Amino acid sequence: MKKFATSLFPPSLMRLFQAQSGTTEHEHSGRQASPAPVLVSGTPATGPLVLASPHSGHFYPEAFVSAARQPLDILRSGEDSFVEQLALGAQALGPPLIQATFPRVFCDVNRAAWDLDSRMFHGSIPSFVAPSERGLAGLGSIPRIVADRRPIYRQRLPFMEAALRIRHYWMPYHAALANLLEQARNRHGFCLLLDLHSMPAAPQAGSPDFVLGDRYGTSCTPHLTNLAEQTLQGLGFKTARNHPYAGGYITRHYGRPEINMHALQIEMRRDLYMDESTRTKHAGFASLADALTIMVEQVLAHFPSHKSKTQSIG
Incomplete structure (x- = not known):
């Protein structure tokens, strides 16, 4: 799995990278002041659990904001604000925490790499671009729309920018x-990814506090999903499974129970911990962070201390 990402670039595209000259939005997007795109806290492989926050990044390159037709507050509407902070108590129990520092509206890592809407680019489109239904709707790895289907850009982008x-x-x-998941599985024989997100209220699903997404039982053993759900319900939270969020690309790609890799997406309702209009934390933040920590503690407690690499989690 370590070579998974590098395999995405066909030779033709690598040649284009090498021949690329001039400047692009990426090249003059304030890179000197920008943070590293990915941060990892904690020590890898200390246990079988990995925490992830792919959508809480809030570094918006100046050139990107300038090129957008929407104001910053609209661009931030899909941001999972403070989720990486909600996870700090859980991370202190031992699992590493990985987070993206860039926002999903700029690049969405919960989509396949080449899941792109070709209508947002000018010029020729490479044959390896493979949009899904969501990609065609403008919600691919480089989104075309945000918040109520509002277009992000004033004009089409060169494909090289994507x-x-x-x-x-x-x-x-x-x-x-x-790499984190592979290290955990190699050391412990199995691994579990908790992919952490936030969500607006979902009246169509009865406005649950948490939605647990395991791709309808295909990305994570029911034992672990049940354990997470029962813990949250025992703390007084209302939960739902797979509706309206069953898990995105990350859950689907890394959730492979047949090889002892499990992935569970966890959506937390934003108004439980923040004021969505001002994007500020409120008094509920601490209690939600404590609940997440307790849930992770319970999951860790149910992992056996020693596991054969050929065994599976039942």
């Missing part, structure tokens, strides 16, 4: 995540 974002943002995130 390719450079995949190379410099998407690829480092997935290379780091794949």
